[in-house]
């Protein structure tokens with residue numbers, strides 16, 4: 001049966017019988033799995049039989065979460081990791097070789113930017129381009145380009161990648177299209193719609209939502225023909241090419257790197273995911289109301305939010321995304337100190353996290369972008385008074401009221 005998004009998440013565990021008729025899927029903390037017939041253990045190792053071998057490669061609790069994320073992204077398979085960064089790093093490590101080339105958006109989560117620098121040092125060349133226009137991506141593609149990497153909405157300036165045309169470009173060229181969907185979440189946008197091959201989600205953010213567990217996931221949408229990808233090892237080329245990439249990521253990424261998601265955080269994230277759609281709708285409504293309030297305020301000079309009509313990618317964001325997301329940023333008028341302002345907020349918490357139920361704010365130049373220096377910040381359009389807000393699910397009047405009094 002083709003069920004709705006939230007129904008599918010809520011009832012996904014029941015597709016297989018749940019132990020003791022539990023309504024809530026129990027948590028499995030076992031590291032080892034024993035088999036009465038040792039030949040079955042051998043079959044599991046040879047990928048001839050489904051089953052668990054050792055906790056580093058997965059357990060029934062992470063598998064239950066993987067099934068949920070696969071549903072959310074309308075994919076064919078998902079692998080969970082200890083963090084979003086672990087999912088990105090392990091996937092790159094599993095799929096790239098020295099001499100390969102990657103085209104990446106230059107509007108990127110800072111740690112992903114740093115990670116790509118590491119792969120550069122290991123012999124993979126990376127071209128960073130302004131991905132709000134697919135023409136820039138097209139110009140950077142070479143014979144050795146193995147994948148194109150973009151984020152849906154960039155943080156903190158909220159640039160929206162040219163997702164539809166980049167997807168069409170990758171399909172035409174036969175290149176893997178890798179989309180980080182963290183900022184939109186699968187409720188607001190499914191990258192598969194525009195041809196994504198692999199989708200990454202930091203489960204730490206909106207999907208978990210409660211700021212109580214780290215996690216990450218990579219999902220294969222089933223759209224890419226892995227027989228065209230030169231870096232799949234012979235031992236992972238089973239009868240069905242649809243399984244090749246995920247098997248290689250599970251072995252070369254999850255097993256060899258070992259950044260495994262433990263059962264306890266997987267269980268918490270799975271519970272958080274049940275209300276993803278409800279929370280995101282509320283975050284989007286709050287963020288739009290706050291963006292409009294700030295845009296009209298005399299002490300605020302600029303507001304960056306794809307839901308505002310003057311945002312450069314407003315039309316695309318409106319067409320593709322169910323809502324414009326829970327993240328916005330703004331610049332204070334000259335002479336107002338960011339930290340003084342943040343200290344006046346009573347409800348909003350000064351914190352670096354995002355995608356939490358609580359509204360969090362942070363001055364960008366002085367924290368996350370401090371290391372890169374003033375010159376690089378100016379290049380990236382990060383002003384010294386830029387404040388990022390991750391909008392939560394508080395009552396709208398309380399949220400706006402807090403910003404009103406702090407600006408007053």
Ligand SMILES: *Cc1c(COP(=O)(O)O)cnc(C)c1O
Pocket residue numbers: 083084085086109112151155180182183202203204205214215216
């Ligand atoms: C937070 C974030 C990540 C990394 O996720 P962690 O779970 O913190 O490792 C990756 N991409 C984006 C867009 C993020 O916001």
